[in-house]
Amino acid sequence: MQKIRSLVPRSLSAAPGLGFVVSPNAILDPGSQADLEAVTSLARSFFRTERCFLTLTREFAKRLLGSQWRRAQIPAWANEEGIEEELCLDTRADAATPFFFKQAGSSRPEFFARTALIGASGARLGSICIADDTAKEDFTSREKEALRNFAGLTVQIIEQRLGAYERMRAADEALRTANRVRMLLEATTDCVFVLGADWVFTFINKSAIEMIAQGRDLIGSNFWDSFPTVLGSEVEEHYRRAIRDSVAVSFEAFYPGAAALFEVNIQPSGDGLAVFFRNITEQRAIRMELQRIEARYRLATLAAVDGIWDWDHATGQTYFSARWQEIVGLPPVEIVADISHWLDRLHPNDLLSARDIYNALNPQITSEFTREYRIRHENGDWRWILSRGTVVRDPSGRSLRTVGSNRDITHERSRDPLSSLHNRGSLLEELERRIEDTAGDGKTFALLLFDIDGFQQVNDRFGEGHGDLVLIEIAARLESTVKDVRHSLVARVSGDEFAVVLGGVTEVEDAITYAQCLHTMLAEIPCDKELLSISISIGIAMGDEGHEDPGKLLENAGIAMHQAKNMGADATLVFGAQMRRERLKRVQLEADLRHAIARQQLVLHYQSKVCLDTGKVMGYEALVRWMHPVRGMIPPMEFIPYAEECGLIIAIGEWTLHEALRQLMEWRTSGFVTPDVTIAVNLSTRQFNDVALADKVANALSLQQAPASCLTLEVTESAMIGDLAHAKNVLDGLRAIGISLDLDDFGTGYSSLSYLHRLPFQALKIDRSFTRHLEQSHESRAIARSILQLGKSLNLAVIAEGIENEAQRVWLVRLGCRLGQGFLYSKPLSAAALKIAGLDDVRSA
Structure with missing residues (x-):
C-alpha cells in the first residue's frame, strides 16, 4: 500500500482510530438517511473535505437499516485493521444525498482520516471517515477532537434507532456535541453563518458578526435585507445557484466593509446553506509577490542582452534593471522610478506604440504584447528597441502590473539580412540626419540610386541562389568604395536596387565621377563560374537642393534612375525639376489608366x-x-x-x-x-x-x-x-x-x-x-x-x-x-x- 505523503504529520497517522488511506469511487444509492446525511454534510463542510462517509459493521447495519441493507465489501485501503465493516454511507461535494459503496475504487486520495464509532456498550458500530484529493499540511488537535465529536454525534443517532433509552442518551449527547461543534465554529477565525430555507440567518459566528455583519447579530434576519448590495451582482447568482442546484459553490470576492479578499465556500445543508468565509488577503499578497519574483527570475535569463522592467500600475513606480539603464546610456545600476523615466524618451513618431502598451491594460485586450519603437540614447542618438511585456491581472481582469524586457535591435533593424548593408529605413534616417546637419562650408552630399539592368534574367538563368551571391558581391564592392569617405554609407533599398550616400562632395561633378567609377567597377561579376556583364542605371540627387524630406530626396533619385534606364544601358542622370514634372505627369497617367477599363x-x-x-x-x-x-x-x-x-x-x-x-x-x-x-x-x-x-x-x-x-x-x-x-x-x-x-x-x-x-x-x-x-x-x-x-x-x-x-x-x-x-x-x-x-x-x- 502506498504510504502517506511526507507533508502529513506523523503524529496524526499514529493517533488512535485515525489513518490516511485512499478514498473509494464506486457507489450505490439505497435510499434517504437524512439524519446521518446531516452529520456527514456538516462534517464535510467543517473540515472542508470533498467527502465524509460512515462504515457500519454487519450486525449494526442490519439492525439499523433492515431490508435496506445491501452486502458490500469495504475496500482494503479503508479497512487496514481488517475489521468486518461492510456498509459505507458516503456524501460528496457533488452529491446531495447519501450513497453506499457498490464496488471499491482503486485510486488513493491525498488525505484520509477515520475514527471508530463506539457504542454505549463499548461495541464497535463502524467508523466515520473524511477524505480529500488534496493533502492537508496540518491536522490540528482541535480538528482531531472535532472528528471524534462528529463520531459521537453519529453514534448517538445510530443508537436512537436501537431503543428509547438509547435515543434519549443519544439526544443528550447530540446536544452536547452540537454545543461543542458550535463552540468550535465560534472559535474559528473563519466567518461562518447558516441560512434557512427562507434565507433567514439561523446561525452566525463571532467572526462573521465582526467582519461580515459589521457588529450586527443577524439571527432571524433576512439575508437579502441585510446585504442589499448583493442583489443583482454575480455573488447573488452564486448563492441562488447553490440552493437551486443543491451544489457546492466556491469563489473569491473582495468585501469593502472588511477591506479584505475572501475565499467563499457555500455548501448546501438540509434545506438551507452553510456559508464559510476565509480571509485570503495575506495569502494573495504572498502569492503575488512570489509571482513577481518568478517573473523577474524568468526574465533575468535574458538579462545579458535585455533590459528588464516591472511597472506597478497602482503606484506608477517602475523597476529598471542595470541592463535597461545601460541600453539608454545611463550608469548600469538598478533603479526604481516613475514610468515617465521610460516614456519621456520615446521618439515623437512612435508615441502610438506607447499608447498600444496602455491599451494592453484593457481586460478585453490580450495580456501579452510586442512592440518596436525608437528611444533616445543619452548621446542624442535614437535606438531601436524591441519591447515584450506581459500584463498581470487579478481574477476580475483588472491590471495590476506589467513585466517585460527591452532589447536594443538598432543593428538588426537597420541592416539588410542578405547583404549586411544598411536597409531602406536606416538609409532614410541617415538622410534625415544629413539634411539637418548639412553645414554651410561649401560641402554637401549626394544620393546615388541605381539598380541592375535586367537582373531578373540572372535569377531566371542561374537561380535565385546565384542571384543572391551576385548581390552580395556587388554590396561588398560598393562598401569598399566608401570605407574611407566620411559621412558616407551604402544601402540595399530593395531587390537589386542600391543606394550610396556620398559625403564630402562640393559639386555635382564629384558625384558623376563616382558614378562613372561604379559603372566600371561593376561591369563584370562572377556567377557560377562565368563572368556576367552587368550594366546599371544610376540616378543622382544632390543634398543641397533644398530638400526637407528624406523620402522626397530618395524619390527624386528614383525619378532620375528610371529616366536613365529609359536612355539605355549604363546611363547616369542627375535629377532636375523637369524630371519631377514628368514624373507627376506619369503618376497622373498611371492613376487615370487604372480607371480606364x-x-x-x-x-x-x-x-x-x-x-x-x-x-x-x-x-x-x-x-x-x-x-x-x-x-x-x-x-x-x-x-x-x-x-x-x-x-x-x-x-x-x-x-x-x-x-x-x-x-x-x-x-x-x-x-x-x-x-x-x-x-x-x-x-x-x-x-x-x-x-x-x-x-x-x-x-x-x-x-x-x-x-x-x-x-x-x-x-x-x-x-x-x-x-x-x-x-x-x-x-x-x-x-x-x-x-x-x-x-x-x-x-x-x-x-x-x-x-x-x-x-x-x-x-x-x-x-x-x-x-x-x-x-x-x-x-x-x-x-x-x-x-x-x-x-x-x-x-x-x-x-x-x-x-x-x-x-x-x-x-x-x-x-x-x-x-x-x-x-x-x-x-x-x-x-x-x-x-x-x-x-x-x-x-x-
Missing part, C-alpha cells in the same frame, strides 16, 4: 492582314487604344510601357483578348467576314510570364464561344529572353489549346536561331524597320530575304509589317513574301469604321 475608355482598332498577291483579307490584328476623356486618343506607345511597369498590362491584355474574340464572332455572325478570317492579339512580356496564361486563353475562347483556330497570339522575341526552355513550355501549352502563334518583330530581338526550329510558331513577322528601307537599303533587302528563306526552311509563314507603298509591296513579292499589313491596305480602324469604309480590299469576299 472600368470606365470603358479602352477601345480596339483593327488592321487587316492581306494576301500581297490578291489583296484578300486573311485576318485582323487587334490594337488597343485609349480614349482619354481629357487628352483624347492616346497611342499605345505612350501608355503601354507604364502599364507594363505597374502591372496593369495583365488586365488590359485580358480585356483585349476577350473584346477581340467577341468582335470577331460578331463579324462572323453578321457575315462581315468569312469563317476562315482570324484575329491576332499581342501578348506582353508580363502576360507571357503569367503561369495562368493558357487557362485564361482557354477561358476567353469558351466565354466568347470562339473556336481556337480563329485566334493567333503574337509574341515578341524580347518576351522570351533569359529562359528559352521556359518559353517553349509556355508556347507548347498554348499550342495544345489549338491556337496559332506568330513570332513578332523578328530580327530585332535576341532569340537563338539554332533554337527557333524547336519553338512551335506558325509564322514570322518582318519588323517594319526592315520594310521601311527596302527601296533604298540593300542591307534591309538582304535581311528580309534571309527571314523569308529561314521561314521557308522551317515551314513557317512570313508576314511583313509596315507596308506603306506599292514599291515596298513589289519588293516583298519579288523576295517571296505572300502576306503583309500596313497603311497601304488599311490603317488601324475601329470596328464601326471598318464597316463604314466598305472597301473591297478590307471586306472579305
